[in-house]
Amino acid sequence: MTDAPDYKATVFLPVTDFPMKAGLAQKEPAILAQWEAMDLYGKLRERRKGRERFILHDGPPYANGDIHMGHAMNKVLKDIIVRSQSLLGKDAPYVPGWDCHGLPIEWKIEEEYRKKKQNKDEVPAQEFRAECRAYADKWVGVQKEQFKRLGVMGDWDDPYLTMKFDAEATIAGELLKFAESGQLYRGAKPVMWSPVEKTALAEAEVEYEDIVSTQIDVAFEITEAPNAPELVGAYAVIWTTTPWTIPVNQALAYGPEVEYVLVEFTSIGIAGTAIPYTDALEGWDHPALTRLRGKKFVVAKDLFDSWHGHLLKAATIEMSEVGKTPASMTETLKVFKGTDLAGAVARHPMHHLGGFFAKPRPFLAGDFVTTDAGTGLVHMAPDHGEDDFALCKANGLGPVFAVENDGKYREDWLWLGGQGSVINPKFVGKDGPICTDLREAGGLLAASDDFRHSYPHSWRSKAKIIFRCTPQWFIPMDMTSPLPFRGGAGGGGSPDSSAHGAIPHPNPSPEGEGLKKNAATLRDLALNSIEHTRWVPERSINRIRSMVEGRPDWVISRQRAWGVPIALYVHRKTGEYLVDKSVNARIIEAFKGAGADAWFGADHQALLGPDYDLNDYEVVNDILDVWFDSGSTHSFVVEGRYGPDARADLYLEGSDQHRGWFQSSLLESSGTRGRAPYGAVLTHGFALDGQGRKMSKSLGNVVDPLKVIAESGSDILRVWVASTDYFDDVRIGKEVLAGSSDAYRKLRNSFRYLLGALSDFSEEEKLPVAEMPELERYMLHLLARLDADLRSVVDKAAGSENWLEFSRYTRALFDFVNSDLSAFFFDIRKDCLYCDAKADPKRRAYRTVLDTLFHALVRYAAPIIPFTAEEVWQSRYPNPQESVHFLEWPEVDAAWLSQSLDGKWAEIRNQRNQVNEAIEPLRREKIIRSSLEADVCISDLAAILNDIRSVSEQDLSEYFIVANVAFEQGIEGITVKPSEWHKCGRCWRLLPEVEEDGALCDRCEEVLGA
Known part of the structure; x- marks a missing residue:
C-alpha cells in the first residue's frame, strides 16, 4: 500500500513574518526611536496644516516625582482622543505641559533643608528659587521620558512650563487684567491655612480625613x-x-x-x-x-x-x-x-x-x-x-x-x-x-x-489645617465685572466689596468709565459659561455648578517663595493698588526678560517710572496661588500658539479637578474674557487597585505603570485604559491586566491572520461589491455599522451621546474582531482561502473584503494601540518615512449597510451555534474528530419558520463547517451523525464525489489540474 500524497504544498496557507508573540516591552522603544528619527509629530502637523483644528489642552501635572497610575491613565486617554481626532483628518496638536511653581516643588526643597537641619527662611530668596527651578526642571525631564514611553505623541521638544519666562510674564499679565478691571482686592478674611507649610491654601489643595x-x-x-x-x-x-x-x-x-x-x-x-x-x-x-x-x-x-x-x-x-x-x-x-x-x-x-x-x-x-x-x-x-x-x-x-x-x-x-x-x-x-x-x-x-x-488636611503635608484670618489678595465672586455674558443674558447687582474687609479699586473699568449696564459678577459669568459648555459625562455639570454656586472669593495670594509674584504696588496712605498700563507694560517686559525673578530683584523705581515715587508705595511680595498659574495656561498655550481667538475644544482631567484646574481655568477666563476657555470638559475617575481600594504605599497595593510597561508593554496598559468605564473609578491589578493582555493577544492574532492572508494580494485581484457572495456583503454591512458606532464616539459633529466614550469604542472593535471575524467569517472562509483557485471569484471576494477590513481595522486600532498598529502597518507597507498615524479615517461606504441582511444572517449564526452545540457531544465521545465529519439534519418546519430554508444546503454546510446539511420532515430540532462520505486529501472536506479517504474532490482536482 502506497502512502497518500502530501498536498500540503498545494494549499495556499497564509504567509507572514509578523510574530504571534508581541514582545512589546522590547519592541516599543525601537518604534519610539523610529518615530523620533522621522519626526512623526512634526510631519503630522505639516500634513494636517490648514485642516479643521481640534485642541485638547493638557492639564499640567506637578513636576515632582515619577509618574503614577493616575498620570498614566490620564495621559493615555488624552493621547487616544488626540490620535482619534487626527484620524478624522483634523489638525490635532498636543502640547504637554507642567506646573512648576508652588508648594509641591517648594515643599520638596524644604524637605532637603530639614534633613540638613537648615532653615529655608535663612537662604536668600533668589538662591532658593533657583533650587526650586532646578528641581522642577529635573523632574520635567524624567516625566517627559516616562510619558513618551506610554506612546503619548506630542510636542515634546517644546512643551509648556509655567516657569518659562514668557509663561511667567503672561501669568503676571493675566493678574494685571483683573487689577485693571477692578476685580481684585486685599482684605483680611479667614482662609484655609496650613500651620505646617505656613501659607494659605486653596480649596483644591485640601482633602478631608476622619x-x-x-x-x-x-x-x-x-x-x-x-x-x-x-x-x-x-x-x-x-x-x-x-x-x-x-x-x-x-x-x-x-x-x-x-x-x-x-x-x-x-x-x-x-x-x-x-x-x-x-x-x-x-x-x-x-x-x-x-x-x-x-x-x-x-x-x-x-x-x-x-x-x-x-x-x-x-x-x-x-x-x-x-x-x-x-x-x-x-x-x-x-x-x-x-x-x-x-x-x-x-x-x-x-x-x-x-x-x-x-x-x-x-x-x-x-x-x-x-x-x-x-x-x-x-x-x-x-x-x-x-x-x-x-x-x-x-x-x-x-x-x-x-x-x-x-x-x-x-x-x-x-x-x-x-x-x-x-x-x-x-x-x-x-x-x-x-x-x-x-x-x-x-x-x-x-x-x-x-x-x-x-x-x-493639606494634601501635600497631610497635616491638619485651620481657618485663619490673614491679609490676603482676593478675586471677588460677587462684585460686578465690566465683562458681559457670552452666550447668555447679563445683569446682576453686587454688594459693596467693603463687605469683604477690602479697599476696592476706585475705577472698576480699565478706562474708568464705570461698570457697563449688563455687567455681571464673576460667579454669574462662570455659571453662564458652565451652561454653555459640554460636560462629559453629562452628570458632571452638577458637581462643577454646585461648587461655583457656593464657593467663596478666590484667595490668590500665598506666603511662599517659589512662584509668580502678585506684581502690584500699593499706596501706603490710601491702601489702593496702582493701576497704570504703562507701569504694567514695563513689569511684563521685565518678566519676559528674566521671568518672575525680575520682580524680587527689581529696580522698582525704574518699573514705576518718573510719574511715581517708590517711597509712596509698598511692593507686594506675595506669590500667586499656583491654581491661578494653571488657570492661566490657556492664555499662553492655546491663545499664544494658535491665535488670540483660539479656544480649547476639550479639557480632560480627573474628577478632583472640578474644584481644581477646571474651576480655576473657568474663573480666570470668565474674569478676563467673559467665557470659559474650553468648549467641552471630560471627567474621569481614579485608578484603584484590583479590590477597589485607593492605592497606597502603606497598603502595598500600588500598581506602578512603569513596571507594567517594562513587563508587558505600553499597548497592554493602553488597552486597559480604553476598555474601562473611566467616567467612574476604575480598577487595575494582575487579573485586570491579564484580561487586557488576552484581549490584545486576540486582536494581534487577527492582524497576523490578515497579514498572512493578504501576503500576495494586489489591486488587480479586487472584486466589485456587487459581484460578491452574500456572506462578504454581510461582512461589509457589519463593518459599515461598526464604522458608524466608532465614529459616534470620536466625532463630536455626529452629535452622539457616546462622544468620547472609548470603552464603547474598544468593546465594539474587539467584539467585531473576535465574534464577527475570527469566530465566524475567518472560520468559514479559511477553506476558501486555502483551497480555492487563486482566480476563483469567491476567493477574490474574500480577499477583497480582507483588504478592506485590514485598512479599516488598523486605523481603528491605531489610537488605542499605536505601537502595534505601526508594527502591523510596516509589516505590510514597510517605509521608515511613513506611518500608520499619517492615515485618515477609513473610507467605508454607507451603501454597504443593508438592514435586510440582519435578520437572515442573525438566524444563520444562531443555527450555526445550535449545530455546534449538537456536534459537541459526538466530539467529546470521539465519535467524530471535527465538525467536518458531521452530517446535520434540520427540521424542515423549523427551517421554514426561521427563514433559512431559502439558503442552499451546500452553503449552509459551508457556513456550519460540516460535511452536509439536510432539511428533513418529521424530526425535531437538529440531529447529528457521522458522515459516510470520504475525506478529500487536500481540503479535508467530506464530499460525495470523493471515492476514498485521501482522494481529491472535484474542486481540488480542478485547482491542481490548472
Whole structure:
C-alpha cells in the first residue's frame, strides 16, 4: 500500500513574518526611536496644516516625582482622543505641559533643608528659587521620558512650563487684567491655612480625613441682659470641637427664633445613694459635681436633653477614678425666644487675665445658628470662621491675629502666648493647657477626646489645617465685572466689596468709565459659561455648578517663595493698588526678560517710572496661588500658539479637578474674557487597585505603570485604559491586566491572520461589491455599522451621546474582531482561502473584503494601540518615512449597510451555534474528530419558520463547517451523525464525489489540474 500524497504544498496557507508573540516591552522603544528619527509629530502637523483644528489642552501635572497610575491613565486617554481626532483628518496638536511653581516643588526643597537641619527662611530668596527651578526642571525631564514611553505623541521638544519666562510674564499679565478691571482686592478674611507649610491654601489643595477631636462645653457668665434680667448670673453654654479658638473668642451668637431654657441644677450627687440629693452632699465635693451644683445654665430647649446626657457622660468618665456615677435633678426656670438675648453681655471665662479677656462678650443674632447639635449657642472667633468673621464685622468686631503662621499664639498674647501649635492634639486635648486653664477658672463644664468627624488636611503635608484670618489678595465672586455674558443674558447687582474687609479699586473699568449696564459678577459669568459648555459625562455639570454656586472669593495670594509674584504696588496712605498700563507694560517686559525673578530683584523705581515715587508705595511680595498659574495656561498655550481667538475644544482631567484646574481655568477666563476657555470638559475617575481600594504605599497595593510597561508593554496598559468605564473609578491589578493582555493577544492574532492572508494580494485581484457572495456583503454591512458606532464616539459633529466614550469604542472593535471575524467569517472562509483557485471569484471576494477590513481595522486600532498598529502597518507597507498615524479615517461606504441582511444572517449564526452545540457531544465521545465529519439534519418546519430554508444546503454546510446539511420532515430540532462520505486529501472536506479517504474532490482536482 502506497502512502497518500502530501498536498500540503498545494494549499495556499497564509504567509507572514509578523510574530504571534508581541514582545512589546522590547519592541516599543525601537518604534519610539523610529518615530523620533522621522519626526512623526512634526510631519503630522505639516500634513494636517490648514485642516479643521481640534485642541485638547493638557492639564499640567506637578513636576515632582515619577509618574503614577493616575498620570498614566490620564495621559493615555488624552493621547487616544488626540490620535482619534487626527484620524478624522483634523489638525490635532498636543502640547504637554507642567506646573512648576508652588508648594509641591517648594515643599520638596524644604524637605532637603530639614534633613540638613537648615532653615529655608535663612537662604536668600533668589538662591532658593533657583533650587526650586532646578528641581522642577529635573523632574520635567524624567516625566517627559516616562510619558513618551506610554506612546503619548506630542510636542515634546517644546512643551509648556509655567516657569518659562514668557509663561511667567503672561501669568503676571493675566493678574494685571483683573487689577485693571477692578476685580481684585486685599482684605483680611479667614482662609484655609496650613500651620505646617505656613501659607494659605486653596480649596483644591485640601482633602478631608476622619479624625478624633476634643469636644468641650464652656460656660460664659451672663453679666447683662436688659430683656431678661433673670438671666444675669446664669451661664451661657457653648460647645466646640476647636478648643484653641476659645482664646480668641469675642462674642456669642444666638438664633433669634430658637427657643432657649434657663435651667438650674437643683441637686447633683451620686447615683444610687440613700442620702437625698442636696446642694452639699456630704463627702462629695468632686469637681465634676461642684462645677454644676446650684448653677443656672442657658441652652437651646430642643438640645437640653442631649446636652444634659452629654454632661453626665463626661462627668461619669471623670469620676471613674472613684468608681461612682453622677446623677442630677434640674428645674426649668424660664423658656424664652432668642430675641430676649438681644443686648445681653457675657464675660470670658478667662476675664481675670484682664486686657482683651476683660472686654464684654456681646450676644449677636446669627441666622446660621441651628439646633442640629451642641447647645444652640455658638462662640464667635472672627479670626477663625467665615460666619464668625461676617457677623462680628457687621457688629464692629475685627480680627486680632492672635495665631501666628506656625499655629502658635503670638508671644504677647495674654493667655498661652508663644504656645501651640493649635493643631497639636496634646495641646488642645482635655488635659492640655487650654482645658486645664479653663477648668481651673471654672469655665469648663465637660471635655472629652472622643469626637469623630471629617476634617480638612493639606494634601501635600497631610497635616491638619485651620481657618485663619490673614491679609490676603482676593478675586471677588460677587462684585460686578465690566465683562458681559457670552452666550447668555447679563445683569446682576453686587454688594459693596467693603463687605469683604477690602479697599476696592476706585475705577472698576480699565478706562474708568464705570461698570457697563449688563455687567455681571464673576460667579454669574462662570455659571453662564458652565451652561454653555459640554460636560462629559453629562452628570458632571452638577458637581462643577454646585461648587461655583457656593464657593467663596478666590484667595490668590500665598506666603511662599517659589512662584509668580502678585506684581502690584500699593499706596501706603490710601491702601489702593496702582493701576497704570504703562507701569504694567514695563513689569511684563521685565518678566519676559528674566521671568518672575525680575520682580524680587527689581529696580522698582525704574518699573514705576518718573510719574511715581517708590517711597509712596509698598511692593507686594506675595506669590500667586499656583491654581491661578494653571488657570492661566490657556492664555499662553492655546491663545499664544494658535491665535488670540483660539479656544480649547476639550479639557480632560480627573474628577478632583472640578474644584481644581477646571474651576480655576473657568474663573480666570470668565474674569478676563467673559467665557470659559474650553468648549467641552471630560471627567474621569481614579485608578484603584484590583479590590477597589485607593492605592497606597502603606497598603502595598500600588500598581506602578512603569513596571507594567517594562513587563508587558505600553499597548497592554493602553488597552486597559480604553476598555474601562473611566467616567467612574476604575480598577487595575494582575487579573485586570491579564484580561487586557488576552484581549490584545486576540486582536494581534487577527492582524497576523490578515497579514498572512493578504501576503500576495494586489489591486488587480479586487472584486466589485456587487459581484460578491452574500456572506462578504454581510461582512461589509457589519463593518459599515461598526464604522458608524466608532465614529459616534470620536466625532463630536455626529452629535452622539457616546462622544468620547472609548470603552464603547474598544468593546465594539474587539467584539467585531473576535465574534464577527475570527469566530465566524475567518472560520468559514479559511477553506476558501486555502483551497480555492487563486482566480476563483469567491476567493477574490474574500480577499477583497480582507483588504478592506485590514485598512479599516488598523486605523481603528491605531489610537488605542499605536505601537502595534505601526508594527502591523510596516509589516505590510514597510517605509521608515511613513506611518500608520499619517492615515485618515477609513473610507467605508454607507451603501454597504443593508438592514435586510440582519435578520437572515442573525438566524444563520444562531443555527450555526445550535449545530455546534449538537456536534459537541459526538466530539467529546470521539465519535467524530471535527465538525467536518458531521452530517446535520434540520427540521424542515423549523427551517421554514426561521427563514433559512431559502439558503442552499451546500452553503449552509459551508457556513456550519460540516460535511452536509439536510432539511428533513418529521424530526425535531437538529440531529447529528457521522458522515459516510470520504475525506478529500487536500481540503479535508467530506464530499460525495470523493471515492476514498485521501482522494481529491472535484474542486481540488480542478485547482491542481490548472
